[in-house]
Amino acid sequence: MTTDNTGNEVRTIDHWIDGKFTASQSGQYAPVWNPALGTIQAQVGLADAGEVDLAVAAAKKAFPEWRATPLSRRAETMFRLRELIDQNRSKIAALLTSEHGKTLADAGGEVARGLENIEFSCGVPNLLKGGFTEQASRGVDVYQIRQPLGVVAGITPFNFPAMVPMWMFANAIACGNTFVLKPSERDPSVSLFLAELIQQAGIPDGVFNVVQGDKIAVERLLEHPDVKAVSFVGSTPIARHIYQTATQNGKRVQALGGAKNHMLVLPDADIGMAADAAISAAYGSAGERCMAISIVVAVGNVAQPLIEAICERINKVKIGPGNEPGNEMGPLITCEHRDRVASYVAKAETEGANLVVDGRANPSAQREGFFLGCSLIDNVRPGMQCYDDEIFGPVLGVVRVETYDEALSLINDNPYGNGTAIFTRDGGAARQFQFDVEVGMVGINVPIPVPMAYYSFGGWKASLFGDLHMYGPDGIQFYTRAKLVTSRWPDPGTSKVDLGFPQVR
Numbered sequence: 257m258t259t260d261n262t263g264n265e266v267r268t269i270d271h272w273i274d275g276k277f278t279a280s281q282s283g284q285y286a287p288v289w290n291p292a293l294g295t296i297q298a299q300v301g302l303a304d305a306g307e308v309d310l311a312v313a314a315a316k317k318a319f320p321e322w323r324a325t326p327l328s329r330r331a332e333t334m335f336r337l338r339e340l341i342d343q344n345r346s347k348i349a350a351l352l353t354s355e356h357g358k359t360l361a362d363a364g365g366e367v368a369r370g371l372e373n374i375e376f377s378c379g380v381p382n383l384l385k386g387g388f389t390e391q392a393s394r395g396v397d398v399y400q401i402r403q404p405l406g407v408v409a410g411i412t413p414f415n416f417p418a419m420v421p422m423w424m425f426a427n428a429i430a431c432g433n434t435f436v437l438k439p440s441e442r443d444p445s446v447s448l449f450l451a452e453l454i455q456q457a458g459i460p461d462g463v464f465n466v467v468q469g470d471k472i473a474v475e476r477l478l479e480h481p482d483v484k485a486v487s488f489v490g491s492t493p494i495a496r497h498i499y500q501t502a503t504q505n506g507k508r509v510q511a512l513g514g515a516k517n518h519m520l521v522l523p524d525a526d527i528g529m530a531a532d533a534a535i536s537a538a539y540g541s542a543g544e545r546c547m548a549i550s551i552v553v554a555v556g557n558v559a560q561p562l563i564e565a566i567c568e569r570i571n572k573v574k575i576g577p578g579n580e581p582g583n584e585m586g587p588l589i590t591c592e593h594r595d596r597v598a599s600y601v602a603k604a605e606t607e608g609a610n611l612v613v614d615g616r617a618n619p620s621a622q623r624e625g626f627f628l629g630c631s632l633i634d635n636v637r638p639g640m641q642c643y644d645d646e647i648f649g650p651v652l653g654v655v656r657v658e659t660y661d662e663a664l665s666l667i668n669d670n671p672y673g674n675g676t677a678i679f680t681r682d683g684g685a686a687r688q689f690q691f692d693v694e695v696g697m698v699g700i701n702v703p704i705p706v707p708m709a710y711y712s713f714g715g716w717k718a719s720l721f722g723d724l725h726m727y728g729p730d731g732i733q734f735y736t737r738a739k740l741v742t743s744r745w746p747d748p749g750t751s752k753v754d755l756g757f758p759q760v761r
């Protein structure tokens with residue numbers, strides 16, 4: 257127990273190492289807020305390098321046995337984990353709401369999308385099938401197998417504290433690796449609950465470990481010689497740093513970064529449908545989604561009716577604590593983040609944009625807790641901070657352009673390339689956009705095109721550093737390495753010395 261900002265005692269959130277809760281010994285803590293109330297509800301222990309080493313050592317010790325466990329047994333445990341997470345959906349959602357602030361319905365969606373990854377990993381015996389070539393040469397067969405890497409680490413952001421770890425550890429563990437998770441220090445509790453479920457599913461101690469911490473823990477994971485691969489999801493500057501540091505240290509890395517997702521609306525679009533989608537994708541989860549729409553690109557005369565349709569809907573969004581029924585949008589994650597988002601709204605008019613709806617004036621912004629209403633900014637242009645920066649809050653900008661080509665250049669010139677969407681009734685235009693656009697995930701009349709778990713998730717440009725996308729088939733490839741075997745069985749009758757380079761005979 258430690259004390260909060262008002263001197264009250266609050267619980268301490270520990271690590272999970274080798275199948276046990278393990279109290280942090282570093283003496284360093286970070287507050288875990290209840291964003292809906294604006295109060296500290298717990299303190300999380302921040303690992304020092306020695307505590308990271310303990311978790312990596314536990315994972316290293318568990319690896320040989322886990323790797324040798326038959327595939328069907330590993331699949332069986334993933335099935336059991338699937339059932340346990342399914343049975344505990346509402347408990348996980350409640351934990352998410354209490355520390356992140358998102359609504360219970362939204363938290364339930366997060367659990368469902370994470371669970372898809374556990375379901376995918378249940379097919380690991382099929383996913384790890386290699387290739388076999390009989391008679392590559394006379395009496396010679398060639399085959400490829402995929403083997404796990406060893407200890408792998410996952411470093412995750414605050415906005416999806418259940419789903420993003422599942423993106424990573426489901427395939428990592430199913431492939432036979434052992435895992436060290438470093439969750440966001442802002443909402444760390446769900447990682448421990450998942451660890452308990454993993455243990456109940458029969459996955460041996462040490463296969464999954466959690467170290468709570470901040471950059472000190474991350475830096476140790478990046479340099480630790482026994483960590484073979486690092487998966488990261490978070491903001492672009494940190495993703496770039498993770499990629500550079502861990503690759504220099506010889507590790508395999510996939511580092512997913514931030515986003516600025518554009519929704520292109522053509523003049524023939526269904527205005528009501530586009531407005532519904534813009535509201536849902538911009539303000540859902542208070543805009544704290546890497547696939548949130550933050551910019552609407554309105555082509556030609558669609559801008560005015562679209563803005564009117566968005567305005568009609570925007571003040572109907574119910575804002576309040578995520579655990580109260582009926583609320584559609586909760587608070588932001590911290591007071592500092594809320595104030596940072598509000599500062600972009602404050603600056604917009606001085607930069608020459610038009611503030612159509614000011615979220616700071618919404619009554620919810622006066623509540624205790626880190627609330628801010630939805631903002632809508634018109635006549636946004638590149639060069640303005642509200643266009644150039646990832647705001648990561650409930651702020652939607654509108655850029656007006658005359659033509660499709662102008663819209664396409666705007667999107668392709670943006671440094672980020674995570675998600676985008678086009679709204680139109682014209683199939684040819686949509687197909688052309690799919691062909692032209694330099695973005696990793698594209699929605700056609702779908703505003704948040706997060707791929708299903710049997711595809712892979714990843715942006716382009718500054719939204720992803722590394723070669724492979726996350727989860728799905730790319731995830732299986734990321735967490736395994738190929739081994740090629742060329743074999744001949746002894747046949748004394750054909751054996752002879754041959755110093756030439758091997759070739760087909």
Ligand code: NAD
Nearest residue numbers: 412413414439440470471474490491494512513514515546
């Ligand atoms: P963040 O980059 O601040 O933190 C992510 C992780 O990195 C956390 O575990 C944190 O403890 C750690 N970290 C923070 N500062 C660090 C430092 N200096 N050195 C080493 N590690 C550090 O991100 P966040 O605020 O938790 O999450 C929001 C960001 O994540 C947004 O930019 C969002 O777009 C991005 N995101 C991207 C995706 C995607 O799939 N591309 C998904 C979710 C979130």
